Amino acid sequence: MLLSFPGVALITGAASGIGRGIAIAFAKDGCRKIAICDFNAEGLDETRALVKDTAPDAEVLQVPVDLRKESDVEQMIETTVRTFGRLDYAVNSAGVEGDNLGSAESTSDVFDHVNSVNYRGCWLCSKYQIAQMRIQEPLPSHDGRPGNRGAIVNIASQLALVSRPEAAAYCASKAAVVSFTKSDAIDYSGDNIRINCVCPGLTRTPMLERQMDIYRTAIMRAPLKRPGTIQEIADVVLFLCSSRATFVQGAAYVVDGGYTII
Numbered sequence: 001m002l003l004s005f006p007g008v009a010l011i012t013g014a015a016s017g018i019g020r021g022i023a024i025a026f027a028k029d030g031c032r033k034i035a036i037c038d039f040n041a042e043g044l045d046e047t048r049a050l051v052k053d054t055a056p057d058a059e060v061l062q063v064p065v066d067l068r069k070e071s072d073v074e075q076m077i078e079t080t081v082r083t084f085g086r087l088d089y090a091v092n093s094a095g096v097e098g099d100n101l102g103s104a105e106s107t108s109d110v111f112d113h114v115n116s117v118n119y120r121g122c123w124l125c126s127k128y129q130i131a132q133m134r135i136q137e138p139l140p141s142h143d144g145r146p147g148n149r150g151a152i153v154n155i156a157s158q159l160a161l162v163s164r165p166e167a168a169a170y171c172a173s174k175a176a177v178v179s180f181t182k183s184d185a186i187d188y189s190g191d192n193i194r195i196n197c198v199c200p201g202l203t204r205t206p207m208l209e210r211q212m213d214i215y216r217t218a219i220m221r222a223p224l225k226r227p228g229t230i231q232e233i234a235d236v237v238l239f240l241c242s243s244r245a246t247f248v249q250g251a252a253y254v255v256d257g258g259y260t261i262i
């Protein structure tokens with residue numbers, strides 16, 4: 001039987017790159033209630049159009065949100081639940097790159113910016129997503145497998161597991177995502193909520209294009225010798241959200257063409 005998503009999906013960072021691809025992938029795989037969240041309103045319009053091209057009958061809610069602001073994040077969840085009644089699959093993909101300088105050359109402003117989105121912003125999203133999921137009934141799955149109260153997938157990075165030169169704040173912000181994902185998975189297993197993260201390798205998105213000069217050599221170091229596609233990341237994210245993954249908890253799924261094995 002195919003994957004299917006009878007519940008409500010919410011994706012942050014949905015105006016671009018991996019987040020946008022995940023929104024489209026949910027629509028392709030049968031999800032019909034999709035909240036797309038980002039602070040780039042124009043990008044959200046484009047994502048909405050792409051989701052509707054994929055599944056004209058999908059209901060798409062656009063939520064403008066700056067994840068650095070707790071009140072925005074709280075409202076993002078409130079608006080989604082007011083519109084769709086619940087929240088079943090939450091994917092936290094919003095993220096920013098750093099300034100590609102060593103710690104001694106970089107500034108505390110850059111450190112704060114990277115961490116306020118990648119670590120604190122992701123954690124804030126999880127906080128309010130968990131709070132909603134724990135008060136709702138488990139959603140029966142489409143295939144008779146046990147239902148969950150919800151599934152959260154945080155997007156970390158291969159750079160959570162290995163480091164690269166001149167990206168201390170970025171690498172540490174992603175290591176923090178892996179770490180709090182595991183803690184949350186422990187704390188909310190009893191509520192029947194599954195919480196995992198995905199560690200993408202270099203993936204062809206606007207973020208990678210902006211830094212292609214820095215990453216060209218790294219792409220060739222991975223055994224598969226190419227960047228990943230957005231679809232390849234979305235495939236694993238959707239698996240983790242699906243009823244096929246009911247025993248997967250607190251995992252950091254590496255999807256990196258083998259970059260971290262050598």
Ligand SMILES: NC(=O)c1ccc[n+]([C@@H]2O[C@H](COP(=O)([O-])OP(=O)(O)OC[C@H]3O[C@@H](n4cnc5c(N)ncnc54)[C@H](O)[C@@H]3O)[C@@H](O)[C@H]2O)c1
Binds near residue numbers: 014097
């Ligand atoms: N592309 C890669 O090679 C790669 C590799 C590993 C991990 N990642 C991670 O994957 C995630 C998605 O990256 P991408 O490549 O799709 O990047 P992207 O730049 O294409 O998309 C990131 C999105 O996050 C949004 N965003 C940034 N700050 C925000 C804020 N404060 N509030 C709301 N939205 C905000 C942006 O507007 C954008 O739409 C990020 O967390 C990134 O760190 C990417």
